Amino acid sequence: MRDPEEELRELAASGLRRSLRRLESPQGRSVTLAGAGSCLNFSSNDYLGLADDEALKSLYQTHIGRLGAGSGASRLVCGTMAAHLELEEKLAALKRSEAALTFTSGFAAATGTIPALCGKDDIIILDKLCHASLIDGARLSGATMRVFPHNDLDRLASHLRWAAEKRGENTRVLVVTESVFSMDGDLAPLAGICDLKDAYDALLLLDEAHAFGVLGPQGRGLAAALGLEGRVDLQMGTFSKAAGLSGGYLCASRPVVDLLVNRARSFIYSTAPSPALAATIGDALDLICGTRGEDLRTVLAAHRERFLPGAPSAIIPVILGENEAALAASTALQERGFLVPAIRYPTVPRGSARLRVTLSAAHQTEDIDALKKALGEVAI
Numbered sequence: 001m002r003d004p005e006e007e008l009r010e011l012a013a014s015g016l017r018r019s020l021r022r023l024e025s026p027q028g029r030s031v032t033l034a035g036a037g038s039c040l041n042f043s044s045n046d047y048l049g050l051a052d053d054e055a056l057k058s059l060y061q062t063h064i065g066r067l068g069a070g071s072g073a074s075r076l077v078c079g080t081m082a083a084h085l086e087l088e089e090k091l092a093a094l095k096r097s098e099a100a101l102t103f104t105s106g107f108a109a110a111t112g113t114i115p116a117l118c119g120k121d122d123i124i125i126l127d128k129l130c131h132a133s134l135i136d137g138a139r140l141s142g143a144t145m146r147v148f149p150h151n152d153l154d155r156l157a158s159h160l161r162w163a164a165e166k167r168g169e170n171t172r173v174l175v176v177t178e179s180v181f182s183m184d185g186d187l188a189p190l191a192g193i194c195d196l197k198d199a200y201d202a203l204l205l206l207d208e209a210h211a212f213g214v215l216g217p218q219g220r221g222l223a224a225a226l227g228l229e230g231r232v233d234l235q236m237g238t239f240s241k242a243a244g245l246s247g248g249y250l251c252a253s254r255p256v257v258d259l260l261v262n263r264a265r266s267f268i269y270s271t272a273p274s275p276a277l278a279a280t281i282g283d284a285l286d287l288i289c290g291t292r293g294e295d296l297r298t299v300l301a302a303h304r305e306r307f308l309p310g311a312p313s314a315i316i317p318v319i320l321g322e323n324e325a326a327l328a329a330s331t332a333l334q335e336r337g338f339l340v341p342a343i344r345y346p347t348v349p350r351g352s353a354r355l356r357v358t359l360s361a362a363h364q365t366e367d368i369d370a371l372k373k374a375l376g377e378v379a380i
């Protein structure tokens, strides 16, 4: 049998071994790394700085007192708590969709939704850079999978033409993409994708993980920014990034959501998130949509422009190629007091190892300047 230690040695030899690093502080503008002291944090997806927000934390505590800490069981088994339903109503209204369903994580939303809607007779067409949760969801479904080069509308069109020839009367054809790509920070050409999926009578699942809370009117995401919410059949996202908490969602028509309640295994066979968490997510949504959210997005946009004018999102990759180069740059930055992760295969394609800088409204202007200076010094 294979020896796990041997596998770890192989990972280490190719610069791909990962290990967990202990944090001694909450999330925030800076974090305390065990053994390394305080670092400015350019690694989290807490774009609006809500993970350690005083107002949200105190609401969370109140909700625990009112609603309890745990949810007891899956929502189909023990009855669904009002907090989850209220959150879903609020979210559906916000996303201009008929209905919404929440999951324990974005990962669970993807791996629950895709196999619930597609099976072995169906066809799923994904962008090459789709997140692991979307790929795993597609694999779990048993559907035929086709991948198009990142943001390549011509190749998407040719896959859709192929699917149109192959499909039977009941075949579902599902196009899957993200609005802001998690490791590149660029945006999907969503209008073109909507035109194609409509022309070929396909469904579109759009993962707004890194856009929700950040882009569009009220932070409603890329589809809202482009006026395309009504054309995206399945709007997916997470509360773990700009909302600063955790949990995933899927917004769609009422029949689709009802079908998910019946078929999405990550929903059915998993205990519901804490009701206090669901209520706090509702508060985070109010905050994101309101003037405070607007102010935080303005700060974030100013940081983004200062760091890299014209950058499409708060995710800014610095591509270095080799794993060792990315690791060395990350270590050199940490020695200067900046936490910027090295991202390697399989998270990104081989040969495109990178630093992934994420900006947050929690940062101060001088933090952005200091990081730019430090990046110059580590000679990249």
Ligand SMILES: *Cc1c(COP(=O)(O)O)cnc(C)c1O
Residues within 6 Å of the ligand: 105, 106, 107, 108, 110, 131, 133, 178, 182, 207, 209, 210, 238, 239, 240, 246, 247, 248
């Ligand atoms: C983070 C992420 C997910 C998973 O969301 P979690 O709530 O962290 O499980 C899904 N899709 C994309 C694009 C992501 O970046």
